[in-house]
Amino acid sequence: MQIDVTRDVFRLAQVFTISRGSRTEAKVLTVRITQGGVTGWGECVPYARYDETLESVTAQIEGLPAELTRAALYDLLPAGAARNAVDCALWDLEAKRAGRRVWDLAGLPVPGPEITAYTLSLDTPEAMQAQAEIHAHRPMLKIKLGTPDDMPRLEAVRRGAPEAKIIVDANEGWSAEVYADLAPHLVRLGVALVEQPLPAGDDAALIGMARPVPVCADESCHDRGSLPGLKGKYDVVNIKLDKTGGLTEALALREAALTEGYGIMVGCMVGSSLAMAPAVLVAQGAMVTDLDGPLLLAEDREDALIFDAAGVHPPRPELWG
Numbered sequence: 001m002q003i004d005v006t007r008d009v010f011r012l013a014q015v016f017t018i019s020r021g022s023r024t025e026a027k028v029l030t031v032r033i034t035q036g037g038v039t040g041w042g043e044c045v046p047y048a049r050y051d052e053t054l055e056s057v058t059a060q061i062e063g064l065p066a067e068l069t070r071a072a073l074y075d076l077l078p079a080g081a082a083r084n085a086v087d088c089a090l091w092d093l094e095a096k097r098a099g100r101r102v103w104d105l106a107g108l109p110v111p112g113p114e115i116t117a118y119t120l121s122l123d124t125p126e127a128m129q130a131q132a133e134i135h136a137h138r139p140m141l142k143i144k145l146g147t148p149d150d151m152p153r154l155e156a157v158r159r160g161a162p163e164a165k166i167i168v169d170a171n172e173g174w175s176a177e178v179y180a181d182l183a184p185h186l187v188r189l190g191v192a193l194v195e196q197p198l199p200a201g202d203d204a205a206l207i208g209m210a211r212p213v214p215v216c217a218d219e220s221c222h223d224r225g226s227l228p229g230l231k232g233k234y235d236v237v238n239i240k241l242d243k244t245g246g247l248t249e250a251l252a253l254r255e256a257a258l259t260e261g262y263g264i265m266v267g268c269m270v271g272s273s274l275a276m277a278p279a280v281l282v283a284q285g286a287m288v289t290d291l292d293g294p295l296l297l298a299e300d301r302e303d304a305l306i307f308d309a310a311g312v313h314p315p316r317p318e319l320w321g
Contacts, residue, residue, distance in 0.1 A: 001066055001068060002033070002034045002035075003033050003061065003062075003066070004031070004033075004034075005030070005032075005061045006029070006030050006032075007027065007028070007029060007030075008027075008030050009025050009026070009027050010026045010271075010272055010297045011297065011298040012025055012026060013298045015121070016121045016296060017122040017144065018146065018169075018171050022121075026269075026271055027045075027046075027054060028043050028044065028272065029043065029044050029045075029057055029058060029061070029081070029085055030274070031044070031061060031088075033086070033093050034093075036097065038096050039096075040089045040091070040093025040095070041088075041089050041274065042085040042087065042089035042090075042091075043085055043274040044057065044084045044241075044242055044271075045081060045242050047242060052081050052082075057081045057082045060082035061082050061086060064086065068086070069090070070094075073086055073090070073246075074249075078245065079223045079225075079243065079244055079245035079249060080242070081242045083246050083249075084242050084244070084245050087247055088241065088246055088278045091105070091246075091248075091278065095317075095321050101317065102278070102281065102321035103314075103321075106247075106281070108284070109284070111284050113308075113314070114284065114286065114312055115139055115140060115311040116140070116289045116290060116291045116292050116295075116311055116312045117140040117142040117167060117289065117290040118135055118138045118140070118295060119143075119144060119169075119290070119292055120135070120144065120157065121144050122144040122145065122146065124153075125155070125156035126156065128143070128157050129156035129157060130160065132156070132160025133160040135164075136161035136162070139165060140166075141157065141165070142167045142169055142292075143166060143167070143168050143169065145168055145169065145173065146169075146170040146173020148174075150174075150182065151185060154168070154185070155189070158189045166190060166191050166192060167192055167193040167194070167195065167290075168186065168191050168193070170195065171195075171196060171218075172196050172198065174198060176202075176205035183211075183212055183213065186213045187212045191213050192213070192214075193214050193216055193236065193265070194214070194216065195238060196216065196217065196220065197215060200219040203220055203233050206232070207233055214235040215234050215236070216235070216263075216288075217230050217233070217238060218238040218240075218267065220233070221238060221253075222243040223243070223249050223253055224249070227253075227260060234262070235262065236265050236287060237262045237263075237265065238265040238267045239253055239254055239257075239265065239267070241278060241282070246278075247279075247281065247282070250266075250278075250279070250282045254282055263288075264285075264286040264288075265289075266286045266288075266291065267290040268291050268292070268293045270296055273300050273319060274301050274319065274320055276293055276312065277305060277320035280312060280313070281314070291312050302318075302319075303318040303319040304319065305319065
């Protein structure tokens with residue numbers, strides 16, 4: 001078994017801004033695992049918020065033994081970007097060697113398309129309204145917020161896209177006071193979900209607080225070990241493969257979260273179709289699917305995922321799985 005890791009850069013269609021900063025390109029790591037002349041691959045996006053860099057994640061992957069299984073991987077790497085790319089590459093390798101699709105190997109129903117959110121990055125109210133008008137035809141828009149002055153932005157987006165379902169992502173940018181003030185207006189403007197309103201370390205303030213709009217844990221939820229700390233704070237969990245450390249844990253987290261009564265959101269970092277492909281399996285029947293990474297790119301992988309009026313479609317075997 002040979003494990004190779006390379007860096008790839010994908011230009012964004014436009015500058016993408018959240019409360020933590022802006023970017024013009026997506027920097028990803030691509031892992032290829034070859035065995036018996038067959039190669040499986042996966043992608044991850046190291047995230048500075050979780051103390052990950054391209055260099056640190058590469059070192060984790062290059063430190064793995066030459067012979068590897070998905071079960072052994074969980075004792076070798078923690079949840080995070082490195083384990084994600086390797087786990088997904090192992091799933092792809094297994095599917096190719098077996099001549100079967102990943103969902104068959106995982107015992108899952110044949111997946112179908114899922115409507116995905118389209119993200120509007122943080123900007124002035126005027127610019128966000130203009131972007132909302134361009135994308136008003138989309139059934140669901142996700143708004144990046146997270147400042148004390150977000151109401152004009154939210155009002156502007158609703159004017160620009162009066163019919164679209166709206167979800168809001170504060171990226172840990174609000175205080176409890178700001179969220180409490182905004183909550184009634186979220187209802188008034190028809191917001192369907194608010195994602196991570198408070199910093200993960202300060203989210204105990206959500207206990208006992210009115211949540212007229214469902215609140216989703218993103219930075220506060222990584223894998224199944226996160227679930228006990230979410231009780232009384234959140235209604236929905238955002239499952240991202242770069243947080244869970246791969247498809248294997250993502251599927252297990254989905255099952256555990258549903259058992260405990262949480263709604264499911266499936267999200268992504270800004271990456272290519274290769275990164276989204278396994279997440280489409282997790283997103284089947286989710287309350288919210290947010291796998292728009294490829295839609296934000298100026299360029300993508302060959303055999304990219306199909307996005308149309310029905311949503312994001314499962315990957316073709318030429319791409320993954």
